[in-house]
Amino acid sequence: MTKVRVRFAPSPTGPLHIGGVRTALYNYLFARRHGGTMILRIEDTDQNRYVPGAEEYIIESLRWAGIVIDEGVGPGGPHAPYRQSERKHIYRQYAEQLVHAGYAYYAFDTEDELDALRNRLKEAGAEQQQYGITTRMNMRNSLTLPAREVQRLLTENAPHVIRLKIPEGEVIKLHDLIRGEVTVHSEQLDDKVLMKSDGMPTYHLANVVDDYLMEITHVIRGEEWLPSAPLHVLLYRGLGWEERMPQFAHLPLLLKPDGHGKLSKRDGDRMGFPVFPLNWTDPFTGEKSPGFREAGYLPEALINFLALLGWNPGTEQELFSMTELVESFSLERISKSGARFDIQKARWFNQQYLRKLPDAQLARQLAEQLKSEGIEQPEEKLIRIVSLLKERITFTHELLPQSKFFFYAPPVPDDSFIRKKWSGQVQEVLAAYAQALEEEKNFSADNLKHLLETTAQKLGIKAGQVMQPLRVALTGETAGPDLMAIAEILGQKECIRRINFVLQYAKPFVS
Numbered sequence: 001m002t003k004v005r006v007r008f009a010p011s012p013t014g015p016l017h018i019g020g021v022r023t024a025l026y027n028y029l030f031a032r033r034h035g036g037t038m039i040l041r042i043e044d045t046d047q048n049r050y051v052p053g054a055e056e057y058i059i060e061s062l063r064w065a066g067i068v069i070d071e072g073v074g075p076g077g078p079h080a081p082y083r084q085s086e087r088k089h090i091y092r093q094y095a096e097q098l099v100h101a102g103y104a105y106y107a108f109d110t111e112d113e114l115d116a117l118r119n120r121l122k123e124a125g126a127e128q129q130q131y132g133i134t135t136r137m138n139m140r141n142s143l144t145l146p147a148r149e150v151q152r153l154l155t156e157n158a159p160h161v162i163r164l165k166i167p168e169g170e171v172i173k174l175h176d177l178i179r180g181e182v183t184v185h186s187e188q189l190d191d192k193v194l195m196k197s198d199g200m201p202t203y204h205l206a207n208v209v210d211d212y213l214m215e216i217t218h219v220i221r222g223e224e225w226l227p228s229a230p231l232h233v234l235l236y237r238g239l240g241w242e243e244r245m246p247q248f249a250h251l252p253l254l255l256k257p258d259g260h261g262k263l264s265k266r267d268g269d270r271m272g273f274p275v276f277p278l279n280w281t282d283p284f285t286g287e288k289s290p291g292f293r294e295a296g297y298l299p300e301a302l303i304n305f306l307a308l309l310g311w312n313p314g315t316e317q318e319l320f321s322m323t324e325l326v327e328s329f330s331l332e333r334i335s336k337s338g339a340r341f342d343i344q345k346a347r348w349f350n351q352q353y354l355r356k357l358p359d360a361q362l363a364r365q366l367a368e369q370l371k372s373e374g375i376e377q378p379e380e381k382l383i384r385i386v387s388l389l390k391e392r393i394t395f396t397h398e399l400l401p402q403s404k405f406f407f408y409a410p411p412v413p414d415d416s417f418i419r420k421k422w423s424g425q426v427q428e429v430l431a432a433y434a435q436a437l438e439e440e441k442n443f444s445a446d447n448l449k450h451l452l453e454t455t456a457q458k459l460g461i462k463a464g465q466v467m468q469p470l471r472v473a474l475t476g477e478t479a480g481p482d483l484m485a486i487a488e489i490l491g492q493k494e495c496i497r498r499i500n501f502v503l504q505y506a507k508p509f510v511s
């Protein structure tokens with residue numbers, strides 16, 4: 001069997017969309033699964049759409065996500081260069097080969113003439129205003145002009161394009177590894193431009209020529225390219241390369257969170273989640289878009305989330321490391337229907353991966369966050385804090401906000417809360433508890449709990465009734481991690497101080 005060679009072939013027209021990361025991921029998983037090669041080719045033939053910084057953005061996104069490029073822009077390789085703008089000289093000969101074989105033709109029509117065609121068709125009520133089977137013989141091209149005239153125009157370097165000549169009355173078939181048999185009537189296709197008048201190839205020509213020259217075995221790409229696939233089949237045929245045509249796999253769309261329509265940047269803006277892997281600032285407008293990385297997502301979590309958007313392992317397993325994904329991945333298990341982009345699921349994955357991080361690593365991050373507030377704390381204490389918090393947070397940037405009360409005494413609780421919760425009895429228990437703490441030697445969470453229970457019992461109420469008021473006194477919050485574990489970390493002096501502080505405010509409100 002020939003060695004698997006796949007490529008991710010983005011155009012640097014802006015930040016890489018999250019769907020592009022998924023396409024790259026599936027290519028990568030497929031390559032690794034089959035011991036093949038993952039290639040990065042930059043398709044930058046459309047100079048008008050070129051955006052500075054986009055290529056670097058793509059490369060950095062893949063690096064961050066852990067998608068390793070074996071060959072291509074970056075690492076280089078036997079088929080260099082891998083940037084299409086640097087391969088410009090390669091394409092024309094193939095376009096001419098197609099002309100000579102009768103699969104393409106020169107077209108000399110001016111912009112005005114093309115406009116006139118479109119208008120004519122529009123007026124006649126044609127559904128599509130295309131240059132193709134029904135219209136090409138009325139235009140100025142090498143099919144309609146005498147051979148000598150064509151020769152003259154070419155020698156004079158008259159502006160022209162090369163167009164694909166779509167065959168008449170044919171059903172073009174291709175086998176897609178995800179969708180099965182795909183058929184298109186040639187009448188639905190137009191004579192696409194292959195070479196532009198500026199000497200640059202269009203996407204279709206450059207894409208097919210490079211896939212062939214780079215010995216690509218499988219084309220795995222988004223569903224939006226499915227309509228182009230029949231044109232590509234015709235190009236392989238015209239160039240005599242049918243034998244080595246790659247296999248196609250068109251991935252399902254990523255859908256909006258409600259499942260209706262394609263996921264767009266606007267959905268992310270509206271609902272407050274990123275649709276790009278990294279932060280991006282548009283170099284022309286200065287407009288900023290948020291990225292998953294900066295929003296606090298761990299690359300492993302994003303990868304796991306994306307892997308399951310359109311592919312399923314056929315089991316209940318949800319958590320997959322990259323290695324496990326490689327072991328389980330197959331194109332057969334990719335679904336045909338679109339995958340709903342559920343950001344809650346992405347957050348869930350982040351939680352799972354955050355929990356797996358070693359406490360020492362989280363403690364270092366918390367230390368960094370504290371540093372920006374000018375606070376320094378012993379590592380041992382931070383480790384105890386993060387181990388309490390890690391089950392409760394989704395992102396590491398929540399470490400400091402969620403643990404503030406360890407470093408700052410909470411503010412006075414609000415009046416209405418005190419009125420409602422701090423009955424005379426509650427205050428009595430808390431005062432007695434503060435007293436008991438003064439004498440306590442063993443400040444372990446278990447012992448502190450025991451002490452609270454006995455103190456409350458003595459005064460005839462259940463420990464449960466004072467838990468929340470005590471929590472508010474110690475943390476300023478009404479919910480949070482295990483309160484006795486918090487008390488243990490806060491330590492004797494601080495616990496007593498905080499309880500007494502609130503008691504002093506609580507007094508005036510009760511009779």
Ligand code: GLU
Pocket residue numbers: 009010011043203207220221222225
């Ligand atoms: N340059 C195309 C893109 O931007 C590549 C499509 C393909 O993989 O053939 O997605």
